[in-house]
Amino acid sequence: MDYMIRFMQIHESFRQPETEALATLAGIPLEWVFYSHDSPFAIVRFPSTTDPATAARTLITRSILASAIYELWGTGLDYPSLHQDVRQRSAPYWPLHSQHSFRFEIDSFQGSHTSSQHTAIIESFAYMAFSGPIRMKNPSAQFVVFEDFLLDAPLPHQLHLGRLVASGNRKATLNKYTLKKRRYIATTSMDSELALVTANLALAAPGKLAYDPFMGTGSFPLACAHFGAGVFGSDLDGRSVRGKGGRDVRSNFTQYATSPLYLGGFVADLTNTPLRSSRCLDAIVCDPPYGVREGLKVLGSHKPELQAEVFLEDGRLAHLAETYLPPKKAYSFLRMLGDVLEFGTGALVEGGRLCMWMPVAGATAEEEPKGVGGKERRGGGGEGGQEGGAGKEEEYAIPHHPALELVSECTQHFNKWSRRLLTYRRLANSCIDENEMLAYQAARLILQGENGVGTADDLNSFRRKYFRGFLDPSMPRQHEKLPHTY
Template sequence: MDYLIRFIQTHKTFRKPETNALSELAGLEIEWVYYSEYSPFAIIRFPHEPDPEAAAKALIIRSILSYGIYELWGTGIDYPSLHQDVRHRTEPLWEKYRHSSFRFEIDCYQGSHTSAEQRDIIETFAYTGFEGPIRMKNPDNQFVVFEEYDFGASNPKRLYKGRLVAESGRKAIAKYNLKKRSYIATTSMDAELSLVTANLALASAGKLAYDPFMGTGSFPLACAHFGAAVFGSDLDGRSIRGKKGRSVKGNFEQYGTSPLYLGGFISDLTNTPLRADRCLDAILCDPPYGVREGLKVLGSTKPSLQEIVLLENGEPAHLSDTYIPPKRPYSFVRMLNDILDFSANILVDNGRLCMWMPVAGVTFDDEETEDGVLPSEEYAVPQHPALELLSECTQRFSKWSRRLLTYRRRKDEDVDHESLLAYDADRLALETESVSGTAGELNAFRRKFRQYFQGFRDPSLPRQFEKLPHTY
């Protein structure tokens, strides 16, 4: 039996990777019979599952980018061909559902019907011989006829009929809506993409997930929703502590997942207190883009600030409660490499890294940009010999985009050690080259992003009042 997935028609590059991740999490093997980013409908099958309906439920139950999964009863380019396929596929099943309560719906993508037209369409399926009561609420079986139209077309280009097997977990988006959350910031990731990222990271009960740029905790909250134990860190401790009774901890209390929150601490990846033990199942992060303020890490380029400073009472200054550690500019490319290297050293075998990466001033629809120039090396997907890139999902805006890159930690025996030695040498060279410079010199994305948004700047205002997007 084939199954129809009814996807949402947004975040199109995320849908198939999320479904593949959920199949791996459920221990299922799926075969993609039909899939297109231009269609909200996909057809899959479970070639080796003795109970495909149970497999379909296990696959879709926590999906965010779909509405549900349906047992496919037929498909066609028009209603005569649809009816013919329904008879061919399902006639032996009709007796099974003859006396059950049922409900029929019409789902039109980019099309519509009046109530009378919908009723006429439903009555064309009377040959199935269902005699059970019609219940609009909580029926035993729900049947849906799907119509897919090209934009502006008067006739559908494809038709499907399906029996609902299970709805998705998309209702969680409303629960974690940022408008309902007690503590957020301007850069908090929206609920939908946070939950999708948690699915790609395979967050689930018994697993340990970490966010090194936690902010107000969107990713840890999403992972905890799926049962994972979580913790995080941030260079700015104020974002974790919050104020006036609102904090990251308070967010977990709001959603009833406090037992899964292990806490947060102040740190950056170049000075992490975490031991390099292979203990994490997932790392999720949306690193700072460094647009409004340049990227920084703990440390200083000034020799006087690299030494231990003693207070008048002889106590080291860095042990004081009021101590504010110095920070130095940080290379954007080096940050990405540090995230990958950190992940390679701390993820368990097959553990996942889900990292968001911004791209400004270039498009990826074609091999060349609007200026006819290939995307430069600074926009290449970062690689690590110990990490396998599983998927690359893109959220597009106008002149910039951001990509969600998902990696899997290879087993040590599968790592090419010569490539690893070469990678370590290149990384050491990058560290040497990026120890000095301004924020603009060390962050090509910041330069391109600010150049693009110069069009929003009021030239009569001082530069500090430049109108850059507040969320990044």
Template sequence: MEYLIRFSQSHETFRLAEIQSLAIVEGIDLNVISYSEESPFCVVRLPSEDAAKALLKRSVLAQTIHEHWGTAENYDELHAIIKRDTAHLWPQYKDVSFKINIDTYQGSRPDKRKIELINSFAYLAFEGLILLKSPDQEFTIFEQWDFDAVPRNLPDPLRIYFGRLVGRSVREVIKTYDLKKRGYISTTSMDSELALVTANIALAAPGKIFYDPFVGTGSFPIACAHFGALGFGSDIDGRSVRGEGGKKSLKGNFQQYGLEKLLGDVFVCDLTNSPVRRARTFDGIVCDPPYGVREGLRVLGCKDPEQKDAWLVEKGKQLYRNPRFVPPKKPYSFMAMLDDILNFAADTLVDNGRLSFWMPTANDEEQEIPIPAHPCLELVVVCTQVFNKWSRRLITYRRLPEAEVDMSALSQRKQEEQQNGHTADDLNAFRRAYFKGFKSEKANPDVVN
């Protein structure tokens, strides 16, 4: 049976990825018939109405799903399709209460015209009560208008859909986790909508273990916990993990939402100096690594431990148990960080487990940072959030079973891995481009590297 999904018209490159991921979580056979990022309407084929309800029950970017009765470019054609293809369904709804809505995307209709359009479906011969609140069945006329249809005074929509409401999404949950209502956040806390979408695309679900190696104030583990996964996290900055204690802390955020039972643990470390065993235990890794813009990227360690920084090493050995001790840090390459994330995921994800991480890039093709690759990881989808001169991408990989890994490519990768550079700018091409306003160095010959 065909179903019509009504998406929110936001984060367009994420919408299909979320729905396809939810189909995997629910074990649903999903076939996308028509979809465009320019439209909030998507027609899919699903095995049953129960499957349609299950598909949307935890979606964040969709709004509703409807049994698809017809699509056409005008009302005469739509009525003909409905009469031809759905007459056998009408008797089921003859005596139940109902209502018919009109959803005019990018367009507008006066109330009088809306009533006329609703009455044009009188041939359905529904005899039940018309209830505007809580009817047994709800039908909707969806009109898709061209851009700026109202100021351009366009007479007709581009396309018309008609369907019976089957299920709703959980889009309202965005308000529950709104950062403005959260007790403890930082300047880099991921907003609730994208955190929840990331958890969905990474296949967070009950019985799964998820980990965020750049946990900060806990946005991603909280989102994963909302969908039933057990969340773990770590961060190089112990202050962000501990907060002020009580409600003003990462654990306090979990308590605020009643999710404390789904917080495994949080600890202080960086990805290159991690106590996490390299064992295939995580079902998912979700994170938003630091971009190194506000300050250069750092990892634990000393730039020159054998000479001027040697005393820091000895101090660390003596005082590492002191909660006030701040360990020394050294510069870290942005590109090396990406490689380390992929290596860590390859070592710790279960078969078919997912890595979903955010990565910045310039919008200019010449300055665009390439998507990193790893022989053990298959690229699943890339979703993009565009800003002014730069974008950030949510990149999702699937951990391949060992039998599918190209072992020769893996061996070659290990031989080629190395780190170069010394300063924050040398190590981070994105940071350098950010502070140059993403101006092409070819277009600015006076710029000295």
């Protein structure tokens, strides 16, 4: 039997990757029969699964972007064809529910009906001969007629009938983790919905260990801990980890009763990590700083006098003083992306996942998603988003590492720019091409050599374009005035 997933019509490019990640986590074989970014209704099947109903429940339980999953009892382009398919597809199941309490309802996407039309549609299924009581609350069987309208179309172009198998916990989970109720947040705290989706893509689960090297106020560790993973993190700015007045990262874990899963946070940057070189992490989840408000920096200095140990007047080492502030130097955004991948290669277990957000200075041209019969096209990103924005040129190419396989790329669009969530899987050493690895390391050495002295704008083209409003580089910045013409 096929099953229909009722998605939310939001973050469309995230929905399939999240569902596939949950199937991978549960070991469930999954096949897409129909999916479109333009519709909240998707059809899947579970091939070679002895208990597809249990697989369906497992799949939907922790989904953030899907609300429920249904047995597909019929589909059609209009009501006559829908009724014909219902008779052919689901007639053997009618006796199983004929004596039980039941309920019918209609779910119309981009469409509506009058009360009399609503009643007529439901009564058109009277041939199923259900004789049990109609119960609007907690019935034994709940049936839904799904209508998929094109915008402003008078009639639906696709119809389905489904029997509810299981509902997800999306609403309760988002209500629990909303930033409006969180004890400790900052201006850069990740939206709770996308943080939870990221945790799903990272396959966070009990018995797994997840790390965020740009933790901030802990949005990603909190999301991973919600799904049972042990978590810890670090940040170059210790103030974000420590907080003040009893409001800090740890207080958030106390609020959500996940303190036992929080292993702690510390101050560090990725290029000077105190973590020992060991492949022990199951997941790395991060949203690296884009360097817009402040230029990207790491520990260190280009000044020779600050590269050696500094002594105070009393002979003590400066870095041992409580008030010591280490020097920082400008940092290339491209090098940071490469450092994240390099760190993931050395820290992730085989099959471990790295989920990393990165900006794009202008959404790429949208691609046409496939309809019936398979996945949408994902290459190049920017597909199907409905959150605004349209552009032509990507600011950064998707970073690549020979030891990491790109699993998915999801795009969130804003007004004049967008950002991507990239998910990688650590390959087994036996699957890594040695020649490709040597070429990669050589290119990496060149990039490190180019990361010399420079301003924040010199080392971060995204920052430059952000302050220019993503206009042509020859145009003046938004806050600059054109020179007077005399």
